[in-house]
Amino acid sequence: MSDITLKINGTEVTVEAGTMVLDAARKAGAEIPTLCNLEGLEPFGACRLCVVEIVRGGRSRIVASCLYPVENGIDVLTESEKVVRYRRTILELLKARWPLIDKKLLEKYGVPADRMVPRDNFCIMCGICVRHCSERRKENVLGFVGRGIERQVVSYTVRAKKVCPECFDKELSCLRFCPTGVIVNDCATVCPASRDEEAFAKPVRVRDDDNAAAVKKSLGDA
Ligand code: SF4
Ligand code: SF4
Ligand code: FES
Structure with missing residues (x-):
């Protein structure tokens, strides 16, 4: 090369x-x-x-x-100044869904402390669980459905029932890699965005209406 x-x-x-x-x-x-x-x-x-x-x-x-x-x-x-501005906004948006995000990063990029309402963790749509299951485990139990703000991670029931029990508490389980831990909390919730009757969402908490105004302001500042 x-x-x-x-x-x-x-x-x-x-x-x-x-x-x-x-x-x-x-x-x-x-x-x-x-x-x-x-x-x-x-x-x-x-x-x-x-x-x-x-x-x-x-x-x-x-x-x-x-x-x-x-x-x-x-x-x-x-x-650069531009990069720092972008990162600050991205971190503020992440913080709105993931209050336990690394505080050192928030400080380093000067993320304002007072614009977001402290909440529990939400899914930040990093896709780590989906890729982990398909690329490392070769199981394809998880996937994305929906577009824009309706987009979320779902778990396909039939496959999940078949293969997850053998994997859930093991070293190579997706649970170990979810940065926010939300995949554990919202497991097996019915997914409203999917037309597939066999699909149900694991982390459905992708909407954060309480912080919507602050998120909008962040986007305006970017
Ligand atoms: S527990 Fe294992 S098989 Fe089930 S979704 Fe997670 S990585 Fe895939
Ligand atoms: S459930 Fe966790 S690992 Fe999966 S996309 Fe959401 S935050 Fe990422
Ligand atoms: S987009 Fe590059 S690390 Fe997430």
Whole structure:
């Protein structure tokens, strides 16, 4: 495979073609927070916490570094003003569904403390459980249904009944990888968004109406 040369925060690095910007940046010593990116699972691009600014020929754009392959001649900025602003908003949105999120990250990016109502955890749609079950366990018990704010994770009953009892409390159970722990709490709740009669949702708490106004404001600030 050929090599690619790019700059990470002004320092030139050379990596193999096909390397993701996230890995190249970490190799160069940059610290980039991630949430949905888990070693051994295909990158998914759900949380956007890993955003970086890519500059080429005076033009710049924000991309998810875990999904963006390196290119010759690009400048990658991992903590530019734009990146920090994006991350702050993303963290505030995550915090609205996941009050137990890492406080150090909230502090580092200056996430305001008082705009969200403290709540229990919700599903943050990271997709770790879905990918874990299909990629590592090869079982496909979990999937996504719905679009936009109706999107949620569901568990397909027939398969779940067949294979989950053997897996649930074991080392390779999806329960161990859910960052918010919500998959345990909302197991086996009827899924309103699915037309499949055999489908029921595990984490249905994806809507946070109490914090809707604050979320809207965050999006406006982005
Ligand atoms: S407990 Fe069930 S849904 Fe979770 S990883 Fe195991 S087989 Fe998949
Ligand atoms: S249930 Fe947990 S692991 Fe699955 S998508 Fe929601 S937050 Fe992520
Ligand atoms: S870590 Fe890249 S989008 Fe989640």
